[in-house]
Amino acid sequence: MNSLLDAQGLVKHYQIGGGGLFGLGERPLLKAVDGVSLSIDAGETLGLVGESGCGKSTLGRLLIRLLPPTAGRVIFEGQDLTSLHGASLKQARRAMGVVFQDPFGALDPRMTVEAIVREPLLIHGERADRGRTAAMLEQVGLPASAAARYPHEFSGGQRQRIGIARALILQPRFLVCDEPVSALDVSVQAGIVNLLQDLQARLGVAMLFIAHDLGVVRHISDRVAVMYLGRVVEQADKRTLYARPMHPYTQALIAAVPALTPVGRAERRAKRIRVGGDIPSAMAIPSGCRFHTRCPVAMPVCRETDPPLVEHAPGQSVACYLYGG
Amino acid sequence: MSDSPARATIRRLLRHRLFVTGLALFLIVLVLAALAPWITTVDPTKLSIRAKFKPPSMDFVFGTDNLGRSLWSRTVWGARLSVEIGVAVVVLNAIFGTLVGAISGYFRWADAPLMRINDALMAFPAILLAIGITAVLGPSTENVILALAVVYIPRTARIVRASVLVLREMEYVQAAVAAGAGHARILRTHVIPNALAPLIVQLSFLFAYAVLTEATLSFLGLGAVPPTPTWGNIMAEGRQYMIEAPWIITIPGVLLMITVMGLNLLGDGLRDVLDPRLRLQA
Numbered sequence: 001m002n003s004l005l006d007a008q009g010l011v012k013h014y015q016i017g018g019g020g021l022f023g024l025g026e027r028p029l030l031k032a033v034d035g036v037s038l039s040i041d042a043g044e045t046l047g048l049v050g051e052s053g054c055g056k057s058t059l060g061r062l063l064i065r066l067l068p069p070t071a072g073r074v075i076f077e078g079q080d081l082t083s084l085h086g087a088s089l090k091q092a093r094r095a096m097g098v099v100f101q102d103p104f105g106a107l108d109p110r111m112t113v114e115a116i117v118r119e120p121l122l123i124h125g126e127r128a129d130r131g132r133t134a135a136m137l138e139q140v141g142l143p144a145s146a147a148a149r150y151p152h153e154f155s156g157g158q159r160q161r162i163g164i165a166r167a168l169i170l171q172p173r174f175l176v177c178d179e180p181v182s183a184l185d186v187s188v189q190a191g192i193v194n195l196l197q198d199l200q201a202r203l204g205v206a207m208l209f210i211a212h213d214l215g216v217v218r219h220i221s222d223r224v225a226v227m228y229l230g231r232v233v234e235q236a237d238k239r240t241l242y243a244r245p246m247h248p249y250t251q252a253l254i255a256a257v258p259a260l261t262p263v264g265r266a267e268r269r270a271k272r273i274r275v276g277g278d279i280p281s282a283m284a285i286p287s288g289c290r291f292h293t294r295c296p297v298a299m300p301v302c303r304e305t306d307p308p309l310v311e312h313a314p315g316q317s318v319a320c321y322l323y324g325g
Numbered sequence: 326m327s328d329s330p331a332r333a334t335i336r337r338l339l340r341h342r343l344f345v346t347g348l349a350l351f352l353i354v355l356v357l358a359a360l361a362p363w364i365t366t367v368d369p370t371k372l373s374i375r376a377k378f379k380p381p382s383m384d385f386v387f388g389t390d391n392l393g394r395s396l397w398s399r400t401v402w403g404a405r406l407s408v409e410i411g412v413a414v415v416v417l418n419a420i421f422g423t424l425v426g427a428i429s430g431y432f433r434w435a436d437a438p439l440m441r442i443n444d445a446l447m448a449f450p451a452i453l454l455a456i457g458i459t460a461v462l463g464p465s466t467e468n469v470i471l472a473l474a475v476v477y478i479p480r481t482a483r484i485v486r487a488s489v490l491v492l493r494e495m496e497y498v499q500a501a502v503a504a505g506a507g508h509a510r511i512l513r514t515h516v517i518p519n520a521l522a523p524l525i526v527q528l529s530f531l532f533a534y535a536v537l538t539e540a541t542l543s544f545l546g547l548g549a550v551p552p553t554p555t556w557g558n559i560m561a562e563g564r565q566y567m568i569e570a571p572w573i574i575t576i577p578g579v580l581l582m583i584t585v586m587g588l589n590l591l592g593d594g595l596r597d598v599l600d601p602r603l604r605l606q607a
Contacts, residue, residue, distance in 0.1 A: 061499075064503055066499055066502060066503055089505075090505040090507075091505075093503060093504060093505035094505060096503065097503065097504075098499070098500060098503045100496040100499070100500065101496075105495055105496045105497065106497055106500060107497055108497040108514075108515050108519070109330060109519070110330060110518050110519060111514075112329075116497075119501065119504065119506070119514075120505070123501075123504050123506045123510065124504075124505060150329065150330060152330070163500070166500065166504075167500075170504070
């Protein structure tokens with residue numbers, strides 16, 4: 001266990017509503033993240049994929065302690081993040097960065113780009129001169145003239161670059177990218193993904209790359225974890241996962257990635273796995289395997305007991321009774 | 326060079342017709358108040374019984390009252406007092422309203438207790454609470470300021486709290502948390518500056534309410550002690566001679582109207598430019 005980051009049994013539950021008069025009523029529980037363990041090595045990119053509302057953003061925030069977990073631990077560089085407070089937590093945050101989805105909400109509209117990028121340096125009492133922010137802006141592909149301007153003067157893709165500059169200026173060892181390209185035009189997405197890939201190669205930062213489709217993740221990830229209703233249902237090397245997806249949910253997600261050639265399309269149509277309906281509510285998670293309500297190959301056992309995440313092939317873990325377990 | 330949001334806002338304000346009209350009206354009152362010692366030649370409390378009930382003329386621009394005091398001097402010094410009280414109440418609100426609102430909105434544990442106190446104060450009609458407080462403390466300028474601050478701070482705090490509740494969840498605040506910023510830094514650099522727009526709108530209306538409520542209190546004899554001239558007590562005295570000497574009550578009344586109307590137009594303009602969402606609700 002010498003990975004950079006180790007999450008063990010992470011759980012995040014929310015109590016919804018006031019529970020009636022004087023809080024005496026029963027308060028429904030929203031299980032956003034419901035028992036996730038994963039690890040990320042230094043310099044590695046883990047792609048995290050799942051539908052909206054499956055808890056992937058919550059998981060990302062738990063890993064960098066933007067949210068306190070209900071249960072479980074996050075071990076980052078040998079330190080239990082969940083037990084840190086005050087100065088030691090601040091110190092740990094130095095080594096972690098985050099890039100958000102919404103390029104419009106992620107930048108303070110009243111600050112210049114330079115002030116935004118410089119802020120992490122100021123927080124940690126570091127030298128925050130013009131040269132340093134200018135160098136960072138250049139690394140993310142923004143002109144030096146951007147420094148004195150305000151976020152509203154930039155396009156979505158450029159704003160995302162500003163956010164990336166802010167996240168990387170302290171040279172973190174771990175970066176959470178929470179759907180960094182989902183809100184961008186397709187034409188701009190590739191630029192941001194390539195930039196992240198470049199920077200990662202240059203800086204050696206480990207990344208959790210969150211996305212809701214497998215297409216984007218494929219380019220950038222070393223390993224991919226698929227999340228469904230607060231759980232990781234499959235986790236594997238990128239190559240393995242795309243070539244031989246095991247979990248029916250992963251198979252359906254891969255089938256949903258649009259094919260580029262007519263031949264590929266026909267081939268895919270033949271063996272397409274369809275998943276109907278919507279993701280169930282995180283406030284009423286199905287018993288047994290949480291995917292059985294939508295699973296095309298559900299068996300009686302799936303309704304009864306919850307399949308554990310088991311390593312079925314080297315480097316490939318699946319939570320599904322199709323493979324024994 | 327690029328345009329800062331602040332400078333762009335000022336430019337848009339100056340193009341807003343209502344804002345400029347309101348500003349002009351309010352400036353009339355501000356100028357009168359600021360120049361009071363230089364533009365009045367007669368002591369506002371100087372009696373001259375021989376000159377009582379003089380209608381507006383060349384000698385007395387606004388006429389004289391029942392005791393022969395110059396109404397020009399009295400209303401101009403009254404304007405000064407109104408503006409002083411308005412400024413004091415606005416400043417107290419800006420400080421304590423922001424403090425209570427920001428703490429309440431940002432720190433969840435503080436929200437319930439602070440807001441219950443707030444609700445209790447807001448449950449009283451503004452004027453009744455102000456009358457109650459000045460009645461207990463006794464009539465004086467300081468007590469009027471204190472009463473008006475107590476009455477209006479909960480309202481200001483509510484507005485600040487509402488913006489802070491939204492702002493604390495913004496991703497740029499989350500980004501600052503992730504970078505290791507402490508609460509003080511986040512409140513100072515991200516939350517409070519971004520909560521200012523609705524606060525400024527509120528404060529411009531508050532200035533009008535403060536002037537109006539102060540006039541009401543001193544009309545009722547609970548404001549600054551006579552013979553100190555205030556618009557309220559000039560009107561209270563003039564009320565008895567409304568038929569014989571209508572100018573006594575009319576002149577401060579018109580000035581009060583100009584002040585309140587000016588500030589309301591100014592506030593509407595600020596609201597349109599700073600906080601367009603509010604316009605849809607209004």
